[in-house]
Amino acid sequence: MNRPxxxxxxxxxxxxxxxxxxxxxxxxxxxxxxxxxxxSGRGDCEDYALAKRAQLLSAGWPExxxxxxxxxxxxxxxxxxxxxxxDDGAFILDNTQERPVSPMMLDYEWEAMLCGGEWRExxxxx
Numbered sequence: 001m002n003r004p005x006x007x008x009x010x011x012x013x014x015x016x017x018x019x020x021x022x023x024x025x026x027x028x029x030x031x032x033x034x035x036x037x038x039x040s041g042r043g044d045c046e047d048y049a050l051a052k053r054a055q056l057l058s059a060g061w062p063e064x065x066x067x068x069x070x071x072x073x074x075x076x077x078x079x080x081x082x083x084x085x086x087d088d089g090a091f092i093l094d095n096t097q098e099r100p101v102s103p104m105m106l107d108y109e110w111e112a113m114l115c116g117g118e119w120r121e122x123x124x125x126x
Contacts, residue, residue, distance in 0.1 A: 004060040007088040011100050013055045014093045021048055023095070046080035048095035053082055067115055069122065071108040083113065090125070 003009070017039065024042040026035040038054050039047035049068055056066060065085040069092070073079045082093040083103065091100035103110070103125040110122045 003087075004062065005065055005085070005087050007086040007091070007100065009059060009061070010056065010084045010086055010091060010093065013052055013059070014100055015098075017048055017051045017055065018095055018098075021051065021095070045095055049080050049082040049093065052093050056084070064116075067113045069113045070111040070119075071106075072111065074107055079108065 020041070021039045022042050023044065025044050026032055029035070029042060036046050036050060037043070038050040040051070043051070046068070053066060053068065057063065061084075067083045069081050069083050071079050071081065073096075079094075079096075081095075084091050084093060084100070086100075090103060092103050092106060093100055094106070097106075110124055112119045113122045114120075
């Protein structure tokens, strides 16, 4: 059985949400440029992240050991991912990646992290 905060649990939920969700922009789905809602079958990057967050919370993952993170991908495209603090270290659950990845392995410009209900500037990882 997976324990809360285990890398295995995070990886399992990451794969399940990525496999069960097709990419669709907010404009396609909702007719607006931006709409945040946990993906259920279709969604864009923040919808994947919100779905993963909801499933981790349901599995007992502590809210203070994960965070939504905004960033820019190479080329300047805005993106949202889920940061998780596992028993094996920190990882990013990114719908463009097959498995959880160390934040230091991604060539992203990190912008902000949602911590305790407020967005905080994020310059990078150490």
